[in-house]
Amino acid sequence: xxxxxxxxxxxxxxxxxxxxxxxxxxxxxxxxxxxxxxxxxxxxxxxxxxxxxxxxxxxxxxxxxxxxxxxxxxxxxxxxxxxxxxxxxxxxxxxxxxxxxxxxxxxxxxxxxxxxxxxxxxxxxxxxxxxxxxxxxxxxxxxxxxxxxxxxxxxxxxxxxxxxxxxxxxxxxxxxxxxxxxxxxxxxxxxxxxxxxxxxxxxxxxxxxxxxxxxxxxxxxxxxxxxxxxxxxxxxxxxxxxxxxxxxxxxxxxxxxxxxxxxxxxxxxxxxxxxxxxxxxxxxxxxxxxxxxxxxxxxxxxxxxxxxxxxxxxxxxxxxxxxxxxxxxxxxxxxxxxxxxxxxxxxxxxxxxxxxxxxxxxxxxxxxxxxxxxxxxxxxxxxxxxxxxxxxxxxxxxxxxxxxxxxxxxxxxxxxxxxxxxxxxxxxxxxxxxxxxxxxxxxxxxxxxxxxxxxxxxxxxxxxxx
Amino acid sequence: xxxxxxxxxxxxxxxxxxxxxxxxxxxxxxxxxxxxxxxxxxxxxxxxxxxxxxxxxxxxxxxxxxxxxxxxxxxxxxxxxxxxxxxxxxxxxxxxxxxxxxxxxxxxxxxxxxxxxxxxxxxxxxxxxxxxxxxxxxxxxxxxxxxxxxxxxxxxxxxxxxxxxxxxxxxxxxxxxxxxxxxxxxxxxx
Numbered sequence: 001x002x003x004x005x006x007x008x009x010x011x012x013x014x015x016x017x018x019x020x021x022x023x024x025x026x027x028x029x030x031x032x033x034x035x036x037x038x039x040x041x042x043x044x045x046x047x048x049x050x051x052x053x054x055x056x057x058x059x060x061x062x063x064x065x066x067x068x069x070x071x072x073x074x075x076x077x078x079x080x081x082x083x084x085x086x087x088x089x090x091x092x093x094x095x096x097x098x099x100x101x102x103x104x105x106x107x108x109x110x111x112x113x114x115x116x117x118x119x120x121x122x123x124x125x126x127x128x129x130x131x132x133x134x135x136x137x138x139x140x141x142x143x144x145x146x147x148x149x150x151x152x153x154x155x156x157x158x159x160x161x162x163x164x165x166x167x168x169x170x171x172x173x174x175x176x177x178x179x180x181x182x183x184x185x186x187x188x189x190x191x192x193x194x195x196x197x198x199x200x201x202x203x204x205x206x207x208x209x210x211x212x213x214x215x216x217x218x219x220x221x222x223x224x225x226x227x228x229x230x231x232x233x234x235x236x237x238x239x240x241x242x243x244x245x246x247x248x249x250x251x252x253x254x255x256x257x258x259x260x261x262x263x264x265x266x267x268x269x270x271x272x273x274x275x276x277x278x279x280x281x282x283x284x285x286x287x288x289x290x291x292x293x294x295x296x297x298x299x300x301x302x303x304x305x306x307x308x309x310x311x312x313x314x315x316x317x318x319x320x321x322x323x324x325x326x327x328x329x330x331x332x333x334x335x336x337x338x339x340x341x342x343x344x345x346x347x348x349x350x351x352x353x354x355x356x357x358x359x360x361x362x363x364x365x366x367x368x369x370x371x372x373x374x375x376x377x378x379x380x381x382x383x384x385x386x387x388x389x390x391x392x393x394x395x396x397x398x399x400x401x402x403x404x405x406x407x408x409x410x411x412x413x414x415x416x417x418x419x420x421x422x423x424x425x426x427x428x429x430x431x432x433x434x435x436x437x438x439x440x441x442x443x444x445x446x447x448x449x450x451x452x453x454x455x456x457x458x459x460x461x462x463x464x465x466x
Numbered sequence: 467x468x469x470x471x472x473x474x475x476x477x478x479x480x481x482x483x484x485x486x487x488x489x490x491x492x493x494x495x496x497x498x499x500x501x502x503x504x505x506x507x508x509x510x511x512x513x514x515x516x517x518x519x520x521x522x523x524x525x526x527x528x529x530x531x532x533x534x535x536x537x538x539x540x541x542x543x544x545x546x547x548x549x550x551x552x553x554x555x556x557x558x559x560x561x562x563x564x565x566x567x568x569x570x571x572x573x574x575x576x577x578x579x580x581x582x583x584x585x586x587x588x589x590x591x592x593x594x595x596x597x598x599x600x601x602x603x604x605x606x607x608x609x610x611x612x613x614x615x616x617x618x619x620x621x622x623x624x625x626x627x628x629x630x631x632x633x634x635x636x637x638x639x640x641x642x643x644x645x646x647x648x649x650x651x652x653x654x655x656x
Contacts, residue, residue, distance in 0.1 A: 024635070027635065027636055028636065031632075031636045032636075042480070043480050044480065044481060045478045045479075045480060048478040049477060049478050049480075052477040052478055053477075056477070059470065063467045066467040067467060070467065070468075070471070074617075077617075078617065078618075134643065135633070136631045136633040136634070136642060137631075137633035137634075140633070140634075153632070153633060153636065154633070155633050155634070156636070158634075159635065160634055160635050163634055179634045179635065179637045179639055180639050182634060183631055183634070183639045183641070183642060184641070187641070187642065187643055190643065191552065191643070194643070195552055209467075209471060210471045210474075211617065211618040212618075213618050213622075219629065219630050219631060219632075219642065220629055220630070220631045220642030220643045220644065221585065221629035221642055221643040221644025221645075222642070222643045224581070224585050224623065224643075224644060225585065225643055225644075227621070228581050228582065228585060228621065229582075244467070244470050244471050245470070245471055245474050246474070246603075246607040246610075247474050247475060247476045247477065247604055247607065248477070249603075250476070250477065250602065250603035250604050250607070251476075251477030251478075253603065254480065261632070264493075264497075264568055265497075265568040265570060265624070265626045266626070267497075267625070267626050267627055267628070267629055267630055267644070268623060268624065268625060268626075268629070268644070269623070269624035270621065270622075270623050270624075271618065271621070271622040271623070271624075272620065272621050273617065273618040273619070273620055273621075273622075274617075274618075274620055275620070276620060277576070277577065277620060279577035280575065280576065280577055280580075280620065281548070281549035281577065281580040281582075282549050282575070282580050282581050282582045283575060283581065283620050283621060
């Protein structure tokens with residue numbers, strides 16, 4: 001997917017002025033935020049489970065190579081073909097090669113964010129293979145030619161009326177207005193595709209080293225279809241998704257659905273291992289797993305390694321005041337919200353996403369709700385530091401920081417400037433003690449007033465009271 | 467690494483009350499499954515027939531081979547043991563086990579337990595012995611390792627209620643691509 005994160009500010013302004021989107025985002029806050037809180041209260045030992053989950057992810061990352069090799073060994077022993085893809089382009093190439101080798105003409109896709117990273121659908125189309133998204137949200141987006149705006153609820157930005165219009169136009173059936181009728185229509189349109197597809201493409205929420213299995217969590221059942229009915233199944237996932245044992249999976253599954261959609265468990269958890277047995281009546285004859293690096297190993301051993309714990313629940317964005325205000329499209333790549341503000345710069349280039357580490361108030365709501373305890377605000381702060389060190393920030397900002405540093409290293413000068421500054425601002429605030437327009441900071445005061453200082457500096461007040 | 471995998475240490479477990487069957491029932495109902503109870507296996511056809519009649523569903527089903535020998539005819543139900551196809555409206559399966567903590571059915575694929583029967587039909591009826599209700603996922607994995615020593619079956623599917631979607635305006639709608647209804651028949655005597 002093309003990175004358009006450099007247009008964050010401009011997009012954010014558009015999104016703030018979009019009443020339909022604002023309505024949808026308020027609903028998201030209600031449902032997902034309240035749902036999560038309720039399902040977490042069910043657990044009397046939530047914090048213990050959360051600590052255990054973070055430890056499971058850390059353990060896997062600490063010995064990532066060993067766990068991945070164990071996974072490969074177990075999977076291969078069961079007839080699964082394991083591929084390693086270093087780049088996003090390689091992923092598309094491998095999938096197209098598999099499709100050609102098995103004479104695949106139609107593929108049904110279950111939701112996969114990694115395949116969004118790779119722009120797989122475009123590559124398949126170029127290779128003459130029809131790829132159909134089957135998650136309802138992803139299907140709607142495919143019809144509308146739009147990218148997802150949320151990693152769990154990809155079509156959160158669209159209203160029911162928009163979906164009605166889209167279905168009427170694309171399906172050429174009488175217009176439906178009820179949500180249940182729209183879902184029924186999508187089921188009826190997609191069912192024949194499941195039954196005639198040659199290949200099913202899925203992601204994997206986890207891969208299990210102990211058993212060589214891939215695992216997906218779904219609610220709609222399309223993931224089960226895509227991994228059961230077609231004769232070829234291809235699972236695409238990031239190398240960081242490995243977990244050691246099924247017990248570890250159980251711990252993580254207590255947190256993933258709760259954090260994502262406020263469910264104690266998703267409708268389906270599908271664990272697939274190897275190919276159809278000789279006497280089995282159903283299941284794929286060929287199973288390929290593509291393990292994707294695409295920038296992930298760069299994070300290992302770096303200050304950003306904790307980000308690889310991420311289990312893609314979306315709780316950070318659901319709880320983020322910035323995401324809640326601008327939605328997912330403003331972020332300009334596959335992953336929005338706080339996790340996207342870290343992942344986009346590290347996977348797609350810091351210089352391509354200058355605003356994202358700043359698209360946060362650092363309020364730490366994301367850090368508080370993260371089921372695997374990723375210190376998201378710290379990571380965004382580190383990216384800000386890296387931007388500064390690599391001289392990627394605008395010259396005015398760098399000049400201002402250099403000036404501040406010059407003063408901060410000279411206490412007498414600093415105190416003097418502070419005294420002058422505070423008195424100037426106090427006068428600027430006038431009787432109402434509010435500054436309507438800050439010199440050199442008009443952007444900051446464009447949306448709100450700055451309370452004026454009292455007229456004395458902290459140091460002065462401190463010494464006076466001693 | 468090998469040591470950690472071999473240890474298979476469980477994480478912190480949430481409390482499941484003293485009565486796993488009651489807990490299972492309560493959780494299954496909360497996730498929009500329906501639950502019926504019968505004394506023994508021979509009463510299953512009657513319970514299935516009553517359920518199908520109650521919901522005005524056709525008295526024709528595809529089932530796992532283990533239920534083929536039951537007296538379906540006596541209760542007017544036509545049942546065929548095979549993998550499901552696109553036109554089947556009712557699928558009857560057993561379950562490898564069931565998980566009390568979440569009200570979940572554990573289905574395991576195999577020659578005699580085709581995965582399509584619980585997936586393609588609009589109504590899924592699952593027959594579960596109460597003795598197969600375990601407390602949590604960890605207990606289900608332990609059972610799986612004991613009874614499938616050759617390694618993980620091709621598909622292990624956890625089913626917790628009818629398929630659903632909330633993609634459009636976050637309104638939960640039952641019956642997305644999988645079944646619209648999941649009906650669980652618990653058997654008390656083995």
